[in-house]
Amino acid sequence: MPVTQFRGIAPAARLENVRYAIRDLACIADEVARQGHKILPLHIGDPLNFDFQTPAHMIEAVHQAMRDGKNGYSPSSGVKEALDAIRGEATRKGIANIQDVFVTSGVSETVDICLTALLNPGDNLLTPCPDYPLYSAVLAKIDIGLNTYYLNEEDAWQPDFDDIKKKITPRTRGIVLINPNNPTGSVCTRKMLEQIAELARRHNLIIFADEIYDKLIMDDDAHVAMAAVAPDVPVVTFGGLSKNYLAPGWRIGWGIASGELSVIKPYLDGVNKLLRARLCANHPEQYAIKAALEGPQDHLLEVKRKLRSRRDLTMKWCAETSRVSCVAPRGAFYAYPSIDIPEGDDVFVTELIRQKYVTLVHGSGFGQRPGTKHFRIVFLPDEKTLTAAYSAIGDFMRERYR
Ligand SMILES: Cc1ncc(COP(=O)(O)O)c(C=O)c1O
Numbered sequence: 001m002p003v004t005q006f007r008g009i010a011p012a013a014r015l016e017n018v019r020y021a022i023r024d025l026a027c028i029a030d031e032v033a034r035q036g037h038k039i040l041p042l043h044i045g046d047p048l049n050f051d052f053q054t055p056a057h058m059i060e061a062v063h064q065a066m067r068d069g070k071n072g073y074s075p076s077s078g079v080k081e082a083l084d085a086i087r088g089e090a091t092r093k094g095i096a097n098i099q100d101v102f103v104t105s106g107v108s109e110t111v112d113i114c115l116t117a118l119l120n121p122g123d124n125l126l127t128p129c130p131d132y133p134l135y136s137a138v139l140a141k142i143d144i145g146l147n148t149y150y151l152n153e154e155d156a157w158q159p160d161f162d163d164i165k166k167k168i169t170p171r172t173r174g175i176v177l178i179n180p181n182n183p184t185g186s187v188c189t190r191k192m193l194e195q196i197a198e199l200a201r202r203h204n205l206i207i208f209a210d211e212i213y214d215k216l217i218m219d220d221d222a223h224v225a226m227a228a229v230a231p232d233v234p235v236v237t238f239g240g241l242s243k244n245y246l247a248p249g250w251r252i253g254w255g256i257a258s259g260e261l262s263v264i265k266p267y268l269d270g271v272n273k274l275l276r277a278r279l280c281a282n283h284p285e286q287y288a289i290k291a292a293l294e295g296p297q298d299h300l301l302e303v304k305r306k307l308r309s310r311r312d313l314t315m316k317w318c319a320e321t322s323r324v325s326c327v328a329p330r331g332a333f334y335a336y337p338s339i340d341i342p343e344g345d346d347v348f349v350t351e352l353i354r355q356k357y358v359t360l361v362h363g364s365g366f367g368q369r370p371g372t373k374h375f376r377i378v379f380l381p382d383e384k385t386l387t388a389a390y391s392a393i394g395d396f397m398r399e400r401y402r
Pocket residue numbers: 045105106107108109132134178182210212240241242248251252253
């Protein structure tokens with residue numbers, strides 16, 4: 001037998017830029033939990049970790065699909081019943097000029113496919129700063145440098161429109177808008193959506209509108225879909241079952257492509273090539289889409305009631321705590337306070353886990369304006385857990401920064 005001398009198998013160099021602070025912090029939390037401490041988890045946006053449950057009629061729809069033998073591969077774009085339901089929902093949201101609809105393994109896969117299908121080496125895509133880190137991870141994976149625009153804390157975290165204008169280059173192909181936003185919880189104004197659409201028209205940009213939290217608006221105002229204010233502009237709207245419908249583990253997301261057909265068609269041919277190459281999304285779970293979008297929506301009342309109460313408790317704590325200030329979130333389940341401390345926000349969250357067993361995510365994990373410091377709170381836990389966590393964070397800050 002020849003003896004082979006293996007050397008270390010190096011990962012691709014471009015992975016240097018793949019970061020996912022949320023799951024990285026979970027590793028530290030796991031280490032602390034292994035030492036026997038009870039973690040107060042304010043870092044992962046999975047409602048199923050807390051007192052939220054997937055609606056029973058959705059579970060029944062998937063169960064029935066499995067019993068009915070829907071266990072093979074599905075068409076690459078998704079099953080017709082689900083696609084029709086998504087089109088219906090898009091129409092209810094005022095989206096016209098729908099040119100294609102497709103189902104994916106979570107919005108995560110929609111993002112991966114839509115970005116990969118668009119960008120050539122040297123192109124760039126405008127992404128928000130702070131942002132949901134999947135976008136920069138996918139861009140790193142396909143070797144595309146970052147071109148970020150700021151969200152403006154002084155303007156309730158609306159996109160900084162002047163910064164967007166400044167950042168457009170001849171190689172800018174599109175813009176990502178996360179609305180409602182992770183990590184800030186902000187909701188875009190209609191005026192801002194119209195301004196961004198106008199910029200897209202002038203510079204021939206496609207808009208990726210990540211609206212995965214569109215039904216989780218805590219106050220009474222309605223969510224305005226980007227595509228609804230700009231029927232002529234190429235837009236792919238992202239949605240899914242993970243957040244609005246409390247089924248993140250099923251990995252069901254979708255894209256709704258709208259705009260002038262002749263403009264968006266060549267790009268959609270590329271998207272469909274990638275959809276076919278990965279075969280299909282989870283098949284039986286696709287049967288929950290119609291049940292979710294067309295069935296009872298009662299769970300949303302309960303979810304929003306809990307979120308409002310937990311958001312208000314969070315804001316009260318922020319207002320009463322020195323060194324902390326926070327723009328009130330209006331959508332999703334995140335708050336993004338700024339913090340005035342003499343050390344990095346990454347040190348703050350790491351020491352907080354180790355000393356008080358509370359997990360937050362540091363602002364530098366999402367990107368932020370130089371010189372500013374933040375942390376992200378997921379306010380999904382119940383009031384008792386949040387109160388205990390805020391009390392522990394307060395103690396930590398008093399002890400560390402007196
Ligand atoms: C803004 C945003 N987009 C996409 C995703 C990924 O969603 P999915 O579970 O559908 O992959 C998340 C998850 O937290 C998110 O916050």
